[in-house]
Amino acid sequence: MSIAEQSAVVRRFNRSYTQRIGALEDSFLGMGAPLGTMRLLFEIGAEPGTVQALRARIGLDSGYLSRLLRHLEADGLVALTPDPEDRRRRRVELTVSGRERWAELEARSDERARALVEPLTARQRERLARALAEADLLVRAATVTIETVDPLAAAARAAVGRYVAELDRRFPAGFAPGDPSPADASELSPPGGAFVVAVSDGEPVACGGVRTVAEGVGEIKRMWVHDGWRGAGLGSRLLRHLEGVSHDLGHRVVRLDTNETLTEAIAMYERAGYRRIERYNDNPYATDFFEKTHGA
Amino acid sequence: MSIAEQSAVVRRFNRSYTQRIGALEDSFLGMGAPLGTMRLLFEIGAEPGTVQALRARIGLDSGYLSRLLRHLEADGLVALTPDPEDRRRRRVELTVSGRERWAELEARSDERARALVEPLTARQRERLARALAEADLLVRAATVTIETVDPLAAAARAAVGRYVAELDRRFPAGFAPGDPSPADASELSPPGGAFVVAVSDGEPVACGGVRTVAEGVGEIKRMWVHDGWRGAGLGSRLLRHLEGVSHDLGHRVVRLDTNETLTEAIAMYERAGYRRIERYNDNPYATDFFEKTHGA
DNA sequence: ACATTTCGCTGACTTTAGTCAGTTGTTCGA
């Protein structure tokens, strides 16, 4: 299927979808407040926080949001309190009756989704759920943004923390790299290196770094993909991205080491055109070594 | 997967989808006219016709639509002409510059869809397209409405026409039922029978009828499902619906005849609990005969 | 300690979307 055909499928789907369900949230109508206000209430209930975070999440004009919040407050559905950490900010949360109303929204939304699925036979329902779950994963994967960050930044530390935890779980003898030294971080920072994190909905879902091991030779380090995101091609995408980073650093060759337990990773490297080479370092956790020449 | 889990999947998908792409049509913004107006233009371009048909398709207030059309007309984008067949009606179509603008909308929409698909690897793109196509089919199938109609009504005749054409194509010796006599139609109408048509987007996509062959015995006739809708469970749903109709007519037993060439149909009858019986009529096109007792 | 920025807020405003009752011209059925 060509890209043009694929995007036609997306458009066709989008059309039938928005016409029929897209408006799962239309069920928020007729609840005594305009749709936008109810949607806001729903959003607050799903994840309370600061007004600021809310605005970032749903992208409303600050003045407009303020006004909507005032309506909700007047109806006794939300409570606004100054944020103790920064008293310019205000925290929003639902009151008791706000939570009641929120539950009602939940129920309506649920009912709508159920009504969609209901007329299908059990088999078709199963197929639909499977297809939507698959599409969900891929749509999320497609909209992940890969950003270059400082390896000491919060997002990077969080991602690396999960990377280490996973290796520790998977390696028979565990994984205990010495405390990440500042030297480690600087190797993965400009000018000799870089570190990237892939973020979705504010959560780190994958990461990886490149450092310089020799003139013209880069090494990929600490590459990790969140469990829930395996099988969405995020690994391959990240790998390609890191190869690009390495190339931008002026390298012609990328290397990496890995452990034989990480079979999916190895399969991915091979698929991406890496070939096995001799051990090139004394990393005790590494058993397999790979290399790829740019453009190959 | 339980229905609750399935509707959770729908909701989860809906959330990530609407946040990220849902608004493929937001690309219509900033084109010098409000979104609604542009959407209307797009709709007219996709399928010109009478104002009436347009209103049915997109569900706008007649006054409101009229006004929007006037804007588009003033901008020289659409042309309205009285329908020669019924001069109360007006036909709408795009002018030359309207078509230009429409092409621009198409391009934008396409670009959006492409941008979604682009970051994925070829394999993942393929998977996404497949999942969305599957979801599309099932979502459409789920929202088909099955209506009881007069067998002489336009929708019914259209559906039966396609049914006959398909049998004629599939039977080795063709299929030429005598002209549908008025008697045929009355058999499939109350009080002794009924005819139903499944409609999606105004198009008949499936049909079927029930008539009374004896006290307590109904017969399913002229059951047909549109080619493009095979594999979406529409056949089973329709069959169950017709069994319900037969039961409502006071029958305890439903029969049907079919031809051995229609293997998928036969498989479906067997899956639905029908069992083979002896020939019970002299229909020359029938080779296989089935029966099911209500509640069995 | 002071200018600058940030955060949420208010007031004044516009645009978009939509409703509703009633009008005009046309067709259809008795």
Place this chain on the structure above:
DNA sequence: TCGAACAACTGACTAAAGTCAGCGAAATGT
């Protein structure tokens, strides 16, 4: 052939959504 029904239209209206400039309090950088 006449009244009912129908299609599209107009005018008068409302509600919802959103924009924008500017304000005051709190935080921040220098």
